[in-house]
Amino acid sequence: MTALQEQLKLFAKAQGADVCGFCDLGVSPVKELPTLSHAVSIGVKLSDAVLATIDGAPSFTYFQHYRAANALLDQIAFRLSRELEKAGYQAFPVAASQSLGKHNPYRGVVSHKTVACLSGLGFVGKSGLFLSSEYGSKLRLATVLTNAPLESELPVIQNGCGDCTLCKNACPAGAIYGEKPTTDGQRNFDAEKCSRYMKEHFQDIGRGSVCGICIKVCPKNKL
């Protein structure tokens, strides 16, 4: 690990991050800023007790906790960006919950899951959930893009699901195809179908909630 990476990881953890990794994306996902081809991936672990309130349906407690986790991640990403700038680099914090607007609601500047995968922090399961090596699906993610020469310290996990199809069999929305996981969860999971199911059945709780079934049935989840 380089001295800069060590410094950034210590800083992120002191601010509340539970995991922090690094990768070289090869190209910048921001076309106006082509030098931002490296990234820091940060994650915060969700509360076990709050996740236990999800049982076949989302809960208000989970929804509020999810928003609090996003706010913490955004703060950490903002402060990490300041640290990178102080070290002489460009830095671009990407919010934990991102969207490119109503025509592209399920895409952001960059996929946090892809960045976390390339940083070796875990893999995207057939459920489309990011499954952290340390915490399973109990992790929310954010990213800082930068021109600092960061390199992954861990190998990418190619296929953590094997032949399991428990989440596909259990999903009430038919949103999980059960195909081999990739580093991009969008390809084996239909976010629109999942979201539509949530809106139809749990409209009062709000966007960002999950019914929780794919979390509960996953043997990789450390609940």
Ligand code: SF4
């Ligand atoms: S949150 Fe529920 S509806 Fe959405 S993918 Fe998971 S199991 Fe399916």
Ligand code: SF4
């Ligand atoms: S339930 Fe099985 S197939 Fe689905 S994400 Fe977890 S390990 Fe992968």
